[in-house]
Amino acid sequence: MERLKRFYPRNGRVILHVDMNSFYASVEIAHNPSLKGLPLAIAGQPEERKGIIVTCSYEARAFGIKTTMPVWQAKRLCPHLVILPPDFNKYRQASAYMFQLLREYTPLVEPVSIDEGYMDITESYSLGKPIDIARKIQDRLLQELKLPSSIGIAPNKFLAKMASNMQKPLGLTVLRKREVPSVLWPKPVIEMHGIGRKTADKLALMGISTIGDLAAIDNYSIRQQLGIRGVRLKEYANGEDRRKVDPKAAEEFKSVGQSMTLPKDETKQQELLKVLQQLADRTAARLKRKGVLGSTVTLTIRYKDWHTITRTKRLTKPVEQAAHIWAAAKALLLTHWNGNGVRLLGITVQDIVEREQADIQLDLFSYEEEAKKGALNELIDGIRQKHGEDIIHKGVHSHQKGRPKKGKRPDGQLE
Structure with missing residues (x-):
């Protein structure tokens, strides 16, 4: 056990971000394996032209189909697209099984949505190296629940979230703080977690186009434009995030x-x-x-x-x-x-x-x-x-x- 502990930081944390891949579509495929490999979309009111795509499989994304796209447009891009209405009871049940599995590795699990959550495995060193624990979790989700996932491993929540987005589907990515300048800073600021199109447009007015630009901006300027949230985003851009994994946060x-x-x-x-x-x-x-x-x-x-x-x-x-x-x-x-x-x-x-x-x-x-x-x-x-x-x-x-x-x-x- 002490031998494994040396793979964990003395003072820092080891955080996993588990993000299920195309969750709704994956749950449907798990229930009906004949859908595997087909371009599949989940849509509200799929029988009507005005229906909207909620999510879709990676096979459907290859045709250019995206979330919030109208059904008629998706069918034009992919005439043989399989469209199913959402079954939220089925998705909630799958989500419950997923988080139950995650809690077998640590009690410090914080769900942030139906299909993703953070885990603090700092004290789980008896179960193996961080990368081995993440791989076990990913394998079990796929084998036992038939659900693919991507997992980010990092010293804090922000970096873990960014890491899980780097390889999809079935990605397993380690992102260390010392790698932030080489890995994150060259990326467009719109690719940073927590920044949407409106915020990116505001940052563009300040000459900020990359995550590195945001990391280098002075606190006064970013606070003037985005308030205290801007300062927090700058900290994230520098790989700093002091938020703890809080199992009670979802209840709040x-x-x-x-x-x-x-x-x-x-x-x-x-x-x-x-x-x-x-x-x-x-x-x-x-x-x-x-x-x-x-x-x-x-x-x-x-x-x-x-x-x-x-x-x-x-x-x-x-x-x-x-x-x-x-x-x-x-x-x-x-x-x-x-x-x-x-x-x-x-x-x-x-x-x-x-x-x-x-x-x-x-x-x-x-x-x-x-x-x-x-x-x-x-x-x-x-x-x-x-x-x-x-x-x-x-x-x-x-x-x-x-x-x-x-x-x-x-x-x-x-x-």
């Missing part, structure tokens, strides 16, 4: 919400809808700060006699926008409120997933609409960040006949 992300105790027992529907709008705005702001989306909205109503009810609405796709959250909460209120005085309202968004991992099944119309709203939402978010979340509120339509009476907006205490 299971829900995001806000509640408000009203200044008086409220019986006016219009006033309650205004409160819901505020709660939806604040919940959406928290989702965006955390970089997550949710697909279940729960409304909490506490009456003046302290009787409390919770009602839940399952959405067709993960969301982060206040309008979607408010619409669901509004429907719940109009359906379940009994008309008595309300003391407290709360909105909670559950079934949380990271934005990058959210499999949003949009038809073409809603996809185009979301794109159109993007600029407006960015403008509103910028104003709220500068002047406070309450500076802008969207209008609330009354279901009562006539124009609603003027009155003061409830302004309660956040709980």
Whole structure:
């Protein structure tokens, strides 16, 4: 055992990032081996032209098929493409088996989505060298679950994530901090984990086109452009990441919400809808700060006699926008409120997933609409960040006949 311990750092950590390859498609192939080797795509509403590709096999990717591509376009690129509707119960079950297997090697497993997670194997040296443990995990996932994976091995979470992306499918990559200048710095900044197209465009305005450019920028300049997040991204670009693998982190992300105790027992529907709008705005702001989306909205109503009810609405796709959250909460209120005085309202968004991992099944119309709203939402978010979340509120339509009476907006205490 002591002989194996010398392959582990004295003071540092050994982190694995396990990333399943084309997870949904791979699960379907595991259940139906006749699909192996075929160009396969998972799509919402596959029977309709407006359906959207959620994920696809590597055989399908060879034809240029990508996530969020409309079905009609994918079929044009590959007429013999096999398209299946998503079966989320099947995928959740496979995910549970996957993480159960990972926990056989260490209790320090942090799921970050249905198909990927971090492992801290620093204290698992009795099981073998880090590369041997990673290879055993990869082999067992393939043999026992019939699911391919790529695994990154590194001294921290960021480098492990970058390493797992370097070889797909079935990659096994070690990335040491001393290799960052030669391996990561020449890459385009858009290839860095945590940087999307919008952030890359902002960095381009600063003359930053590679990860090395980001690593060299001064803290003041990057903070001016991206805030504290920019400083964190610069640290990652230098191979620095102090985040621990936290098994409880996923539990913290299971829900995001806000509640408000009203200044008086409220019986006016219009006033309650205004409160819901505020709660939806604040919940959406928290989702965006955390970089997550949710697909279940729960409304909490506490009456003046302290009787409390919770009602839940399952959405067709993960969301982060206040309008979607408010619409669901509004429907719940109009359906379940009994008309008595309300003391407290709360909105909670559950079934949380990271934005990058959210499999949003949009038809073409809603996809185009979301794109159109993007600029407006960015403008509103910028104003709220500068002047406070309450500076802008969207209008609330009354279901009562006539124009609603003027009155003061409830302004309660956040709980």
